[in-house]
Structures are given as structure tokens and as C-alpha cells.
Amino acid sequence: MSTLKQLKICIVTLVLTLLSNVAQAQITNDISHNEAFKALLAAKKNAEESNVLVNIAVVDAGANLKAFVRMDESYLGSIDVAIKKAKTARYFNIDTGKLGELTQPGGIIYNIELTNQGLVSFPGGIPIKNKDGKIIGAIGVSGGTIEQDRAIAIAGAKSIID
Template sequence: MVQTISLETAKDVIDAAERKAQEIENPMVITVANSEGNLIAQHRMDDAWLASVNISRNKAYTSAALEMATDELAGPSQPGESLYGLQTTDDDRIVVFGGGYPLTRDGEVVGAIGVSGGQVDQDMEVAQAGVEAFEETAAQ
């Protein structure tokens, strides 16, 4: 049986990420996807950029589909590197900059979080708050 994330858990992850976004005073769009990259829940904070709706969803999709953080793709996707052009594949859904992380349970990717709305380091910080909340929930 494929493990997944419940809507309740997704909401907890989003809440934790939103608290971090409020703390750094930057509205974000936060997405939680299942292990196949399909949407479980998405939250757009007031005044978050409209473009961040799709970007956050694609960050979650990328992390689930490739089972890795999106920032790990930045280097290998540069011109001359082995994954150059990766972001133009899979119907342009692959994101090669930070803000997406897989969510794992017992060593298995069960979902992903994607965050967009700030500078890349801010997206990563907010997404990491969601990852930490997921890990606390998974440990219980």
C-alpha cells in the first residue's frame, strides 16, 4: 500500500509554513502534494503573488516526482551540466530552484511541499518550517 498524507496533516504543514511566512512578513502560496505530485491542499496568503499559485504547486510536484529538494537541481541544470534544460521537460512543471521539499515517512516519499512568493531563500525557509512540522507529526 502506498503511504500518503492526509488532508489534516497537509493543513498542519501549511499552518506551520504560514506562521513562518508571517514571521518573516512575506505572503506566500503553500502547496502540499501527495507522493505522485497531485494536490492535497494549497493556501494563498493575502497579497501573495498570483504567479506563486502555479510555481508552488510545481515545486511540490518536482520534489515528489524526483524525490529531492528543488534547490538540489539548480547546479546540475545550468548550461553545460548534465541536466541542462530539465526545467523545460514534463510540460514545463519541473522547477530548478529552491522552495520544494519531499516529505518522507519511514524512508519513503509520501508527499511534498512547495512554497513560492519570496526570494528563493525565503521560500526555502518557509517550506522548511512545513517539513519540520511534518516530521514532528510523523514522529508521533
């Protein structure tokens, strides 16, 4: 067998191995649709109990939108904010409020919110972890005060491990 043919076989084998590992990683560490709806509904219940009208977004491990609800009469502008809070929390695996502390003028990552087609660096985005502590997605809430948004998001994220 020629060296070129052996090299091609090695490359194909390597690519297939990498793809199978990526596919497996996506499956084992990704939020299911049932979990996404559970988080969404827990957050919505908390918002209703707090008498706050919000938009709630849940993204999967790849930061892709998995579930969303816009409560009646919630702010239209909060739709995009909720989605971006969830994506930001997943992109950096951090509470967006904590990220915001680092993005202030003079902070170590000042202006990072200008990256990734726009990030949100104030409270309301929380990574979602499974019972093993692995991040499987994130939730973003927008429409209330930042304290309300954060509390509602935490209620949704915690529902997965409760």
C-alpha cells in the first residue's frame, strides 16, 4: 500500500473518530426538550408568582435556542435580551451578572459585550447544570428588574437538579 493511501486512510479515520466524539459529547451534555420545558415552566411559574411579565429563553449546550416563551404583555424589546442573556451565560458558563462585573470600564474584559453578535452582561442569564454538575444549557430572562430576572432564571435553572 502506498504512503499516500495510508495517509488518506489515517485522515479519514481521524475525522470519523473526531466526529463521533463530537456527536457523543453533544448528546451526553445537552439539555433535552423535556428539561428545557421544565426549566421554562419553573421560571414562568416564579415570574407569575412574583407578578412580573418576562420573556424566557432556554438554550442548549451549543447555545442554540431550545425553548422560549413571551408572557402576554411583556416587553417586545426583552425578547432579544432574554435570548442573548441565555447565550451569553452559555458562551462563558457564568451568571451574566457576574460577567458584568468584569466588563465595566477598567475591567479585565471591558467591551466584551460587543463580540459574538452582541452579548448581555447584566443579571438574568444563568447556566443550567445537570445532576452531575455538567453544563447542559442556559436560561435567560428579561422584562423585570435585573434582580427579578436573575431570581426567575435561577428558579428555572434549579428545577433541573431538584
